[in-house]
Amino acid sequence: MLRYALKRLVSLALSLIVASVVIFSMVEVVPGDPAAYMLGINATEDTLAALRDQLGLNGTLIERYLSWVGGMLRGDFGTSYTYRTPVAEMIGERLWISLPLALYALTLSTLIAFPAGIWAASRRGKLADVSVMGITQLGVAIPNFWFAMLMVLVFAINLRWFSAGGFAGWEKGVFPAMKSLTLPAIALALPQASILARVMRSSLLDTLGEDFIRTARAKGLSKRQALWRHALRNALIPVLTIIGLQFSFLMAGAIIIENVFFLPGLGRLVFQSISARDLIVVESVVMLLVFAVVVVNFAVDLAYAVVDPRLRVRT
């Protein structure tokens, strides 16, 4: 188990190093001068030079890469060009929205997908199965931003149960804050739940066809007992993989949903920073997201080993 974990850890570190080089070089080759963007069309040449100097945009690429990576290792993500506040602080604030939103959506998605998937698998071919498959097909097909706009129309504009967007702030209390995350979380969770339910169902069906299930049934377990005691646990590996991927997607991929609901999350920060050429923010946020994805994958790898003891020995 320890060797397995160590091996995963080394690949985690390597992924991070490669990612940092790729991110930095990709962002730095994007055309556009941050100083020119900030000062607009009437700026004089000496003003631009003065600002570039203030922003530290004058070093060589390698110098700037090293100071960026070195800073991150010490927990210093640099200072935003446009906002002039430490990037770490900005990310910290935004995480208080993006992280709860991702967890909220993931919880919703899991809460919907598990029962739906198990139900469909246990009633294969019957009405329950057909309707779950039909609804999830629709859920996968509907773009989440469109569904989000539809929900705003119904619940915010017509019924006035929710506000059309924005974040109430945690200082106003947990309930108003969670309330303002509810529509976005549902919009994010719907397609995820559909995918997850389908994976859950097919994985369970595969497992239910295995020899050990027949053995369990032969020992006298009912179909239901066999499913809950033996099949479910064995069917979890692909489901866990999808959950891991989904969490990363929810952290990084909520950009559009954050724009529809004007939530000040990480996705929107990246979006704004790219157009303002606030390169240091883009680099640091993307790096952080890569870090999150890699760490989640690491956790999923460890979770495999927990649900499937064979993995601990084999590798």
Next chain:
Amino acid sequence: MSWMKLGAASALALMVAGGAWAKTDIVVAMQLEPPHLDPTSAAAGAIDSVLYSNVFEGLTRFASDGSIVPGLAKSWDISEDGLSYTFHLAEGVTFHDGTTMDAEDVKFSLDRARAEDSANAQKALFGAISEVEVVDPATVKVTLSEPNGNFLFNMAWGDAVIVAPESIENIKQAPVGTGAFKFSNWVQGDNITLEKNPDYWGTPAQLENVTFKFISDPTAAFAAVMAEDVDVFAGFPAPENLPQFEADPRFQVIVGNTEGETILSTNNKMPPLDNEKVREAIAHAIDRQAIIDGAMFGLGTPIGTHFAPHNPDYLNLTGNSAYDPEKAKALLAEAGFPDGFKTTLKLPPPSYARRGGEIIAAQLRAVGIETEISNLEWAQWLEQVFRGKDYGLTIVSHTEPFDIGIYARPDYYFQYDNPEFQALMEELNRTTDPAKRTEMLHKAQTIISEDYVNGYLFQLATATVAKAGVRGLWKDAPTQATDLTAVYWEE
């Protein structure tokens, strides 16, 4: 859940009971969030949209009709030769941190803006200043190196507001000004709140709390207004939705003019656009009203020169560029391009450019001019078009007030070099007599109109959607500002 219902019921009861008092809170939405809160070191209009006149004030200020009125300077004397301005400051003015605003602060602000290492985006406004002297705490004398008829106008810009040395260090996050509102809090990415300044030196504000919310997506903007999450949306981004708000008794729609001359900027040094006949042909190939209707849903006033139609010195020269495709074709043939030519059309992100660009491309194609459209982000546009001058045509709205002077800069991105016009602008700068200035401005507008420097399209309009009870909002936008100092709720 019964406690929730109880809470809602008591909130409702409070609201009913509170109905006797006028509402004093307002939520104002706009598309763009300021990058930081120092109007004296960035071009971002969003900074002025939040802070101008609300938090920061200058020696002079723009009134809602665009005229220049006294600000922190209650009066001024101009010397005979037009070289020295003596400003008499308003008395009893304090900054929001309690320190006194006096002549030293004015000197500090002006000297900072024109310093060697200044990051002021409009440094040219201060170019004429040669010395700032403190006469006494309530009097400042500014000496110019040459007469400048625009000086009082320049001092009204958001880039020329008065700041204090005591609070300058944190101005980007915690701005300290002299205005009727003081800065309260900023949740980055979401909102900025201001509160009434109880010690304001002038007429106090009628609102107690102001929240600026930033909603960039047009669909989200529509939803936020419809759901009544916001009371005012300044610069509403989706003109196609305006009729729906107009028809809804809950809302009012205020449409006004801005200082934005929207033009088909033309690279005057790039062949064949360096040929005046070709530029004239383009001017006649464009149907302005079709662009206004198609791209702006009818909002905007056609222009024939680079000057705001609401300015008293405006000259209507749209006749010079009347829509006449046949004439355009004839002019092209005369210029030696009977089969037309090909050029680039580079479009920045705003919808006037992206939507307008498609229409203009079609209109130019009708007379034989093919355009290769590329959509650019602002940062790319600044680099390629504005600084690199690597373009044939582009569409952009010049939002700075009274900016006809850019045509006197041969290195400016449209590269128009006319010594006669440059001499005229220099003379205008030295002239303070209003009648003479009007005459010269008419002449200046005529020159650039008849030289067809750019394709003059339309004056950008601004639309504000507000709840029906909001009063005192600016209709026109003589500068980028959301002046809330006179705003109140009517019962």
